[in-house]
Amino acid sequence: MNSGKGCNGKGYNGQYLIVDLAQKESHILKLEDSFYRQFGGGAGAAIKLLLDGMDPAADPLGPDNMLVFSCGLLTGTGSPCSPRYVICAKSPLTGGMAKSEAGGWWGPALKSAGFDGIVVKGRAEHPVYLWIKDGRAEIRDAGHLWGRVTGEVQQILPGELGDPRARILQIGPAGENLVRYACICNELSHFNGRGGLGAVMGAKNLKAVAVSGARQVEVFDREKVREAARWAAREFKNHPLSWGLHRTGTAIGMEAFNAAGSLPTNNWHLAAFEQANDIGSEKLEEEVVVSKGGCHGCPIRCKRIVEGKAAGLETDRIYGGPEYESLAALGSNCGIGSLHLLVKANELCNKYTLDTISTGMTISFAMDCFERGIINEADTGGLCLNFGNEDVILPLIEQIAFRRGFGGILAEGSATAASVFGGGAEECLLEVKGQELPLHDPRTKTGVGLQYAVSPFGADHWFAQHDTLFTKADAPGFIGAAPLGMAEPVPATDLSLKKVRLIYYTSLLTSIYDCLGICVFGAVSRGLLPLPLIIDIVNGATGWNTNLWELMKVGERAVNMARVFNRRAGLTRRDDRLPSRFFTPLKGGPLDGTSALVPAEFEKALDLYYQMSGCDLNSGAPSDAKLSELDLGWLTEKNNAGE
């Protein structure tokens, strides 16, 4: 590994805070420059620390699970579009590795406070929160915060700490109540949404982590980093994808997917929704958007802040606004076409820290079961769960968050609920490894289907990039990815080796972003930062002399370590599958009757993916040769022992 000009210690702090909640103590783990060059930071660092520190067979809601908060290498350095940190732990939803990223300001604040991340071990006897300021950490009692919704805690803590600059990460009641898809939020409107990490935090009796730092993160070449930030601030207006995100946010997906005939509707039975335009970006803008929101160091500002004023459905702008995924999961996929109801539903999820994707998808699953007669009103506590019934959405969210009545079953996730319901309920499931699907149809983007299946983190729509970015030779996504070596465009519905290669390469690219703290919306292929500039920024921040090859290996290491973790947790290739629904044609919309995936073709693509990535065809785990190639030989012997 190239050691550059020997400017170690720039761009990162070289230390993680280790907190043992059971022992009520903390200490600092010092890390060398070689650690950051090998694992990057972010996801790579987090997964490495988990493999070092815990048994993957541990109960995800027990004291032996570890929770790692990990800033990207570039987070907090002033680099553009790089606000992110990841949280990793064993997932209570999938039983494998959970990894979820969030932007906002919390990650940069943690870096300014002197730490690149936090490793939380054990379980506190009573509710606590962490207060980290300028290199010091304190475990504080959180008895007065437990049971409160996120908005209340956000209001209380900075005052209690006497620090209005304190950035607050926390769980709401859903995390406390161990809902298996509870999420974690920071500053009320940025979410580590997936994998049930909020439940892991709740199981540790950890209510919040407040951070504050006055120190500027040291970088090797400040001017180079600043120049990149100035370039991004100028150029995002000229980049069609970044400008589109700025202008409309992600909610445009509602209108666009509906027009294209790929909008999940009524638990994916239909691909178009009559009321899509009533709950899309234009109506959102017209009726409830009050401003745009964004993240540290990012000029795009893709978020929408909303304020609902419909009688009985009033919402507070402090909770941000719904993204496409939330509108589709709770809206079209449940047959709900009332924008104001969805805005309220989104606010409730944010108050309670429920992942909106899994919440909506679990409700739509239950609706499907109800419509088929698998469950009835006696099971649901009197709720009529027909698609489109607006009266049940808010009560169900409440029931799930507080595990009341029927919501107690749904709080376990749709896969577990299906086994409780029986009667063929599994046919209504749309999940991979127990994690409910994001709202992108694999029949119109086959590579998204492939990434749903092979992601070690359960169904994940940003394990790799999306097919539609690479369908035309003049598309910015395709041009931007040229340094990866993709020679020609690939149709969105292609499932040949070209598509498998595209997904394989871009899964490594996306993994790099998760290690560096770069948002997928800010960089190639979905955003404006080109790969050569990203490499320049890394070198400017760290003083390294790195290149795309070395960074690709960083990304590859993270993915393969997650696969080893999953293998040790008991997951196999059998868990890398797609729901049967996608092997039937689309219904409704302009692609009606078409686009069914072919099982044999999909299996062939899976085989090819494993072969390309150096994984065993039967287990889906990385081969010893691949681990050795990645300098992960320390995993080889244990990996074999897990066979």
Added chain:
Amino acid sequence: MGKKFMVKFYSYLREKYSSHSGGEEVIIIDNDGDYTIEDLKKQYDFIPGEIGCVILNKQMAEDDAIIQDGNLVEIFPFFGGG
């Protein structure tokens, strides 16, 4: 004879490519030859990657689809995941 059809822009494409607040433009082509979606894209000189799906009379349209008199073309901005 030529042909006359309507183009409807969605979202932020409206402010950029339409002179009407509703985003609807009437296009008149004077000659009788085939006029395709690709021709329409060239006429507007879209930035590569800016356009997502194009719907011609409620059906997905590829670049070689021919626009007929009285057709409705709906143009959506690209959306690639989020």
